[in-house]
Amino acid sequence: MPVFRVPSWIQLLFPQSYWRGDAKSKIVHLTFDDGPHSSVTPWVLQQLDAFDFKAHFFVVGQNAEKHPELIARILELGHGLGNHTHTHRNGWKTALSPYLEDVRQCQAQLPQGKLWFRPPYGKIRPAQSRQLRAKGYRIAMWDVLSMDFDPSRSSQQLLQKLKSLTRPGSVIVFHDSLKAEPQLKAILPSYLQWLAACGYQSRPLPSEP
Numbered sequence: 509m510p511v512f513r514v515p516s517w518i519q520l521l522f523p524q525s526y527w528r529g530d531a532k533s534k535i536v537h538l539t540f541d542d543g544p545h546s547s548v549t550p551w552v553l554q555q556l557d558a559f560d561f562k563a564h565f566f567v568v569g570q571n572a573e574k575h576p577e578l579i580a581r582i583l584e585l586g587h588g589l590g591n592h593t594h595t596h597r598n599g600w601k602t603a604l605s606p607y608l609e610d611v612r613q614c615q616a617q618l619p620q621g622k623l624w625f626r627p628p629y630g631k632i633r634p635a636q637s638r639q640l641r642a643k644g645y646r647i648a649m650w651d652v653l654s655m656d657f658d659p660s661r662s663s664q665q666l667l668q669k670l671k672s673l674t675r676p677g678s679v680i681v682f683h684d685s686l687k688a689e690p691q692l693k694a695i696l697p698s699y700l701q702w703l704a705a706c707g708y709q710s711r712p713l714p715s716e717p
């Protein structure tokens with residue numbers, strides 16, 4: 509059962525992962541997983557642009573392969589890009605070597621640079637995490653999950669929950685996918701407006717940890 513915030517004792521078990529940015533700043537890190545998608549991603553980029561917010565996009569390699577123009581656009585606008593495996597693999601159900609191969613295939617679609625990786629479903633085994641970190645990847649988890657993929661909850665409830673959990677340094681997960689589109693379109697514009705009104709800025713995950 510997904511939760512809006514991972515309990516701090518779990519975060520402490522994985523101190524090598526990135527859960528939250530600078531807790532003393534008015535900066536949050538908006539992140540968008542599972543894209544790029546032909547219509548949802550451009551819509552997200554437009555929303556972010558209206559506030560000059562910069563985000564981090566954790567793309568699925570096979571989607572990146574279909575939309576190289578969106579990968580270029582994301583970078584051109586000053587957002588960050590991260591690896592989310594080539595085929596959205598569940599690490600708990602995948603052996604080490606096919607998992608690493610899937611990550612490698614996704615990375616082949618991305619420009620060189622800082623290697624940020626987010627495991628799909630947040631599910632990664634210690635050996636997978638260790639191997640990826642040895643290859644130079646930084647594992648990005650999150651501080652707040654928007655639950656935009658859940659159509660059974662009311663958008664108003666999701667928005668309230670998001671606002672109440674957002675804090676300095678929060679890494680916040682949304683999805684630029686077809687599945688999340690209805691909730692995303694219902695909550696993102698108001699949420700961005702609220703962030704700006706509170707004096708928050710959004711930046712990509714840092715290029716230097």
Ligand SMILES: [Zn+2]
Pocket residue numbers: 541542592596628629
């Ligand atoms: Zn995902």
